[in-house]
Amino acid sequence: MDKMKPLPDDLLSRYQAWRDGTFAEKQQDYEDLAENGQKPPYMVISCCDSRVNPTEIFGAAAGDMFIHRNIANLVPPYAPDGDHYGTSAAIEYAVLALKVESLIVIGHSQCGGVQACHDLCSQENPPVKSAFEFVGPYLDILRPAYGRIDSTKPEAEQVVDLGHQGVIHSLENLLSFPFVAEAVAEGRLSLHGAWHDIGTGTLYTLDPDSGNFTKP
Numbered sequence: 001m002d003k004m005k006p007l008p009d010d011l012l013s014r015y016q017a018w019r020d021g022t023f024a025e026k027q028q029d030y031e032d033l034a035e036n037g038q039k040p041p042y043m044v045i046s047c048c049d050s051r052v053n054p055t056e057i058f059g060a061a062a063g064d065m066f067i068h069r070n071i072a073n074l075v076p077p078y079a080p081d082g083d084h085y086g087t088s089a090a091i092e093y094a095v096l097a098l099k100v101e102s103l104i105v106i107g108h109s110q111c112g113g114v115q116a117c118h119d120l121c122s123q124e125n126p127p128v129k130s131a132f133e134f135v136g137p138y139l140d141i142l143r144p145a146y147g148r149i150d151s152t153k154p155e156a157e158q159v160v161d162l163g164h165q166g167v168i169h170s171l172e173n174l175l176s177f178p179f180v181a182e183a184v185a186e187g188r189l190s191l192h193g194a195w196h197d198i199g200t201g202t203l204y205t206l207d208p209d210s211g212n213f214t215k216p
C-alpha cells in the first residue's frame with residue numbers, strides 16, 4: 001500500500017460539502033435505496049469524457065440510472081469467448097438482473113476516441129497507434145462505422161458523422177446479444193440513441209426512421 005495515497009484534499013472537501021448538503025437533504029432516499037436495492041428504469045452507455053455528464057443532463061437522482069462509461073461509448077459485438085468484457089457484463093446485468101426498460105447510447109461532440117478512430121481509418125501512421133497500447137485495438141469496435149461516412153466531406157464533418165454512426169453501430173451491436181434481442185422483441189426493453197453537443201448543451205436524439213440525429 002506504500003504506493004498509494006489518501007484522497008486529494010480538494011476531493012475530501014467537496015465530499016464533505018455533499019455530505020452536509022445534498023446527502024443531508026436526501027438522506028431518507030438514500031436509506032430507502034440502501035434497504036430496498038436499486039431498480040433503475042434506465043441504462044445509459046456514454047463516453048468516459050469528463051465533459052459528458054448524463055446524470056446532470058437528465059437531472060437524475062441516485063437510483064435512476066445504471067450508467068456504463070467507456071471511451072467513445074462503444075458496445076462490442078456479442079462474443080461469449082471468456083474474455084474480460086466490462087461493457088458486455090454491464091449490459092447483461094442491466095438487462096437480465098435489473099430489467100431496465102430503456103437502454104440509451106449517448107455519443108458526444110469533440111470525442112477524442114471518435115477522432116482517434118477517424119485517424120486510424122484515414123491515416124497511414126496515426127499518433128494513436130504508437131502512443132497507446134490499448135486504445136487503438138479497442139477502437140476497432142468503431143471501425144465498421146467509418147465505412148458508412150462520406151470521406152469527401154471536410155474532416156470535422158466526417159468526425160461528427162462518425163460519432164453519429166458509432167452510436168447506431170453500438171445499438172446494432174446491442175441487438176447481437178440474444179438476451180437484448182429477446183427483451184426488445186418482447187417489448188420489455190427499448191433501445192435509443194442520442195448525441196450531446198457539449199458547447200451548446202444540445203442533446204440530439206436518433207430518429208429510428210430516418211437514421212438522423214435531430215433536436216427533440
Ligand SMILES: [Zn+2]
Binds near residue numbers: 047110111112113
Ligand atoms: Zn468521447
